Amino acid sequence: MAYNFKEEMSKPERLMGGHRMCAGCGGPVAARGVLRALDPADKAVIGCATGCMEVSTFMYPYTAWKDSFIHSAFENAGATVSGAQAAYESLKKQGKVDETYKFIAFGGDGGTYDIGFQSLSGAMERGHDMVYVCYDNEAYMNTGIQRASSTPKFADTTTSPAGSVIPGKQQIKKDLTAVIAAHHIPYVAQTTFIGNFKDLHEKAHRAIYTPGAAFMNILAPCPRGWRYPTENLMEMCKLAVETCVWPLFEVEDGIKWTLNYKPKNKLPVEDYLRPQGRFKHMFAKGNEWMIEEFQKEVDRKWESLLKKCEE
């Protein structure tokens, strides 16, 4: 069925308003975007790693989630949801549950790239019929903007501050989507908020309804951590894609790589870096080499991706 923006947006929300996430946060936009891909007749169990999303959407005695929801700790959303899925498999097999349930775990990049990495890898390798969704805002935002393995090089965070000697984070961003693709699970996708959300919606639908383990990595900007005006969420995502900093692609069974969008005119990385306070020091006189290096890294990864996708 063709994607219809208006229809999709008029579906009842499964993550309700009234939660306490910041204005302009990408997290709930990612979660609602994924949940919209659920068939309204299907039930779901949602899991969440400790982080902004968990503490803001499920503060006792209120929950913003319409579906069953579980949070247990920071580093184990993969394992926790895999346990729920195993319970479903067992109870369904024994005829103790009739309904169809889908299993979706949400984790920020801290809970996914770093502390929850092992738990995620285990859940994917075991092939549980579940989707793990990372909403990647490129730092530990819940504890106050600390660097993670997902933080891009040179970014100014509270534990990789841009100082007079060390100019921000010194390591490049981990390519987690490729790492999970290397598990050769049925479906892996990288996306963000673009245009009418068609890309995110279709990927979420595929991830949820492909049997077995699936992983989605969604760039979900954090206006506080990235230091750009709150209202510019969509603009930031668009720039990430048009500069090829965050390409849109999907991988089937670890081997079939498909590029979903190729910019007509690849924009220079400055266009993406300039609006963000976390990269401000890169534009100081004498720091041109940082921008050059950043560009080189983006180009290197983009060329490698094009090859994998046979573009």
Next chain:
Amino acid sequence: MAIRERLSGNEAVANAMRQINPDVVAAFPITPSTEIPQYFSQFVANGKVDTVFVPVESEHSAMSACIGSQASGARTMTATSSCGLALMYEMLYVAASCRLPIIMSAVNRALSGPININNDHSDSMGARDSGWIQLYAETNQEAYDNFIQAVRIGEHADVRLPVMACQDGFITSHAVENIELIEDEKVKAFVGQYKPENYMLNPERPMAVGPYDTVNYYMEHKRQQAQGMINAKQVIMDVAAEFKAMTGREYGMIETYRLDDAEAAIVCIGSSAGTAKVTVDKLRAEGKKVGLLKIRVFRPFPTEEISKALTHVKAVAVMDKAEGFSAQGGPLGADVRAALYNDPFKAKIVNYIYGLGGRDVTVTSLEQVYNEMLEIAETGIVGETYRYLSVRE
């Protein structure tokens, strides 16, 4: 008719698991509990159970998966030891606070470091404040019986807490003993179906588990959790009574052995109780008034039972197979002292650290303890209250 068998403690627990037929088992191998998921996965592979077995990539994930599964409405079990239990610590508290009656076979082994695979109680003693009920077994038979009773205790509406059914690594887990198994259908009838009031896979009423709990609520939730542990005592006794009616085997919070007229006593946990019983018989034959108090349930702690049982005893040796590093003794020593504090007769107490990392516990070594206690009973002079047994110093 009950089935007479010869089984190791691990085989016995794996068989209890098969008879219970849980919905999900999630486990990670660690010596000496490895055999339990090993035997059990064979039952799964041969279609002897309906269980979905989740071979997780760590013990932290084992407990996390158990939490996800039990919260979904599935009866869920695991097994672990030592560092595996330590890796679970964070999640043990979450399981208990979510009031999820997960059942764990904890096969006691020393904690690292240095790394050591043999028995002591440092692993489960470290988890004593996590909110789990803890049952300890002296024999393979008790390991089996406790595991079956654990299901009924944890799932009881007045309790709703996870249960750790502990046994001593290698000493009971690997040694083969005569054992009486209960018939499959009797075990199934005894444990019944798991019917939680609220669970995630209830289509009529979705449930949210594991909230962010603010200052306004956290303390009330902890108070309710504490009540579950307080209530557990009566439930443990009720379940034991039902179990006795089925098997003839009697269980309580504690077990006493020739203690009624004893002047000197040992208080211990687990397999050492067997060695202590032999020692008591030997010394009794010599006319020495000695007895034993075995702790079966460590959490909830049997304060009244201990106080009542030891009220006439003059000198008590509390045996800890775990260091507390408090510079005054181990965890059992602290709890037993507290239990006797309001007793008007207050026995003299010495806390022994013994059996660490598998250090052998022999009749000779326990005889030494009894003789030291008899001397205190006679002279009234306690001396050092924090002693090490069978150690080179």
